[in-house]
Amino acid sequence: MPTPAAGRRRVSPGLVGRYLILILMAVLLAGPLIWQLSLSLKGAGDDLYARPPELIPGHPTLANFATVLDRIPVPHYLVNSLMVAAMAVAGNVVGATCAGYALGKLRFRGRGVAAGIFVAALLVPAETVLISQFLLVRGAGLANTLLGVVLPTIVAALNVLLMRNAFANLPAEFDEAAVIDGANAWQRFIRVSVPQVKGVITVVAIFAFVGSWNDFLWPLIVLSDEANYTLTVGLNRLRGTFYDDPRLIAAGTIIALVPIVTFFAMLQRYFFRGLEAGGMKG
Template identity: 70%
Template sequence: MTRGQKALRYGVLLGFFLLLAGPLLWQLSLSLKGAGDDLYAQPPQLVPSDPTLGNYSDVLDRVPVLRYVANSGLVALMVVGGNVIGATLAGYALARMKFRFRGLVTGLFVVALLVPIESIIIAQFLLVRSSGLADTLLGVALPTCVAALNVLLMRNAFQAIPPELEEAARVDGAGVWRRFWYICAPQVRGVMTVVAIFSFVGAWNDFLWPLIVLSSEENYTLTLGLNRLRGTFFSDPRLIAAGTIIALAPIIAVFALLQRYFFRGLQAGGIKG
């Protein structure tokens, strides 16, 4: 590459950086601006001249953000636990056990994978409502607590284990549970992590389903609580900004810690070039 081409490349990269990360930085700046800052200064100022953490304590005072965080955390915990356990067990059965109707059951999971959630969401709500789970966190978590996609991901992972490994244990008299627990499950830990991370992000970020299921404010998950911020503080963008930064912190922390799994997960998601 010539020098000019290189400069152009990094110029474009920087442009995209401003476009994609810039709004976040602006939001962060906004959340730190104090009473002494002119929000509508010409030209707009990125660095606050009167920095304060007051917006954060204000939001925490006026809106039960921590309650929302706890609710979201509880839902995420149920969803992550359900997916890791349920998908691993089912994936093992589909990949490594022989039984009648195995093809049929695999087909059911494929069909379930293809059903768009939005198109069945009213029927899901009627079901949750008639089981008395409307307006509960359990009702929010249950429908996604084992996703068909994760079952199929785990199935693929288990299929990649060489059969000799399990056969040797079988000859030694290990029953199916032992072979699963001691031989096969440890081999697929990486994919289990991917399933856990993506279930967490999905549960933490979900909006439409909690919006439909939950009605009383003390059960709100974080996304619902945030959505209300706009109504409550419409006049003060600084408070909205502080609220979004509080909501973003946990997910960015998870991302920073487990970054390589995010990228691996997307590649393991069955998308081949």
């Protein structure tokens, strides 16, 4: 007759450790977002500096979001940010895909040097080239324009390398069969290779959108007219010289986060399906 101890399922220390790590990562990654959401919903009667912190608002209200919309022209800044993000996504999807295909599939002199330049570009901190970028943008007459904001990141080095690796991992038989059928380089690129890397293209689109949407320092340097401010720069107007309301700043942060969540929610299905299909075909 089995004893009660024998019927119990033994939990391995490794499984417990993995769950602890997952819980820790969830707290570190989702904790600040949950706190910002809680802060944005707190009313005037809530103590923001209570110990321990009060995660659930005692007097929840949406007045903070209404105050943000009254203080700054959020819809106008939102349109500016969407225009910048749309140009960044289009530029990276088209430019990085074309460059990645050239580096991954085509044979030409200097291909290794070109790939090395893109790798080196990842090692250079963005802050070290801000002055040179600004001088180039100003020299081109694009200072204080949305095009000037998006120009330095319209084709990111990381996205080019992602596409290069995606195309390089495709079986060579696809291209060889297309060559036998008489397809040229553009036909092989559009009809054969691109359909195989849709998942990576979705990753590039997400990276480009999030990077351009969250960028603050570069738009702050380039833009001088408030009418051209992006949302991240415009939200900085919520900060006062002598007093800041953390509730309003948190509400503005949540407003700026909504488009990112929406964009990822629309693409995640294609993202995972594309990666799965690409792994099966590769």
